[in-house]
Amino acid sequence: MRRRILIALVAAAGLVTAGCSGGNDRSTQDDGGASSSDTVEVYSWWTSPSEELGLDALQEVFAQEYPEIQFVNGGVAGGGGSTKQLLQARLEAGEPPDSFQVHAGREAQDYIDAGHVTDISDLYNEFGLDGVFPPGLLDMLTQDRHLYTIPSNVHRANVLWASVPALEDAGIDPGAIAYPTVDAFIADLEKIADQAEVTPLAVGGTWTQVHLLETILIAELGADGYDGLFDGTTDWSGPQVGAALEEFQTLIGLTNEDREEYDWEFPTQMVVDGDAAFTIMGDWVPALLESNSLVEGVDYVWAPSPGTDGIYDFLADSFSMTVGAPNPAGAKAWLAVIASADGQAAFNQVKGSIPARTDVDLSQFSSYQQAAAQSFASDAIVGSIQHGAAATIAQGEAVNRAVYAFVTSGADDLAKFQADLTAAFAE
Numbered sequence: 001m002r003r004r005i006l007i008a009l010v011a012a013a014g015l016v017t018a019g020c021s022g023g024n025d026r027s028t029q030d031d032g033g034a035s036s037s038d039t040v041e042v043y044s045w046w047t048s049p050s051e052e053l054g055l056d057a058l059q060e061v062f063a064q065e066y067p068e069i070q071f072v073n074g075g076v077a078g079g080g081g082s083t084k085q086l087l088q089a090r091l092e093a094g095e096p097p098d099s100f101q102v103h104a105g106r107e108a109q110d111y112i113d114a115g116h117v118t119d120i121s122d123l124y125n126e127f128g129l130d131g132v133f134p135p136g137l138l139d140m141l142t143q144d145r146h147l148y149t150i151p152s153n154v155h156r157a158n159v160l161w162a163s164v165p166a167l168e169d170a171g172i173d174p175g176a177i178a179y180p181t182v183d184a185f186i187a188d189l190e191k192i193a194d195q196a197e198v199t200p201l202a203v204g205g206t207w208t209q210v211h212l213l214e215t216i217l218i219a220e221l222g223a224d225g226y227d228g229l230f231d232g233t234t235d236w237s238g239p240q241v242g243a244a245l246e247e248f249q250t251l252i253g254l255t256n257e258d259r260e261e262y263d264w265e266f267p268t269q270m271v272v273d274g275d276a277a278f279t280i281m282g283d284w285v286p287a288l289l290e291s292n293s294l295v296e297g298v299d300y301v302w303a304p305s306p307g308t309d310g311i312y313d314f315l316a317d318s319f320s321m322t323v324g325a326p327n328p329a330g331a332k333a334w335l336a337v338i339a340s341a342d343g344q345a346a347f348n349q350v351k352g353s354i355p356a357r358t359d360v361d362l363s364q365f366s367s368y369q370q371a372a373a374q375s376f377a378s379d380a381i382v383g384s385i386q387h388g389a390a391a392t393i394a395q396g397e398a399v400n401r402a403v404y405a406f407v408t409s410g411a412d413d414l415a416k417f418q419a420d421l422t423a424a425f426a427e
Ligand code: GAL
Pocket: 045, 046, 051, 078, 079, 080, 081, 103, 155, 264, 282, 284, 315, 316, 317, 387
């Protein structure tokens, strides 16, 4: 099924669901108190088995802290937030969940501008959050000195994941996948295509291709040049972007042909099963690798995506209290758990990300996470397009349409592709 159709179906189904399960049949607390009939509905897209593990961990902490409030999972499938049109429809219909997942950065700013998220600056004081989050991250959640959401985690998008058996079969050293350039990566992918039975590079549907594309733009433009794509100082129609798009075109030619049908788990599972050598995806991947009992260094290896060593392609999830939340007290309780050191430790340990709080002890975290935390502290930080840090929702959707049109029409019209991307950021 084509992704667009899938989205339309999910959106249509969701509208029906929203109509049935909106807040009207639930007890609404205007006084901020909680009662045993209270529920809190939280929207996220953490619905796949490996992503649910993180949400489950949060729910456990929530149930311990607030046994009187029932957690209602308002999750909607769609990795990378790719079906958040459904959330939008609910917000516009005045049927909001109590709290929703939102990316720090331009995406959060969109929801603030649209008046869908409540000013929760007071909760930062009440929860004692002064000084516990990186100031740069808080800036991405702030408007006119007011804070609107609380960050739960920090993910890295530019990570290359590889199957050790698949690499060994193709005669590629698993210890040498820190490719300095995209061209060097392509050379190995072509070697795999020539010699091995496996797919060189696994991808899924459009949003995962956008994810891949942004890592190639970072490699080609460097951190400053990439940043310039969002403030007008780098020309989307210029030769460097053109070169990145050519590399992207070559990469798409080295991926699985059934890519359009899948979210991110399937291509990752191809790496798990040794049916693909590589995938480029964010660091929610380890949760899936570990749930398949894969061991880092033995079954899989990782490196910064080709040409991006020293750069951290950043994204962060955060949670809101919606304007018109049916149960603001429930939303407040949920946010207290999101903000807490215990909640962040329990959640991030299984999610693969690092805590947004800087005061969580990482000694129990994986070696990957400890390395990610070090990179986050020392690398140049750039914002993800697909995951709402650098691009507005409208820009992200326009990039998705451009990538979909390019890839599904045979990936041969580079000039149109570049013009579409240029138009996406023209305003
Ligand atoms: C990102 C989100 C991550 C993870 C990923 C895959 O947008 O920030 O937490 O859920 O999508 O679905």
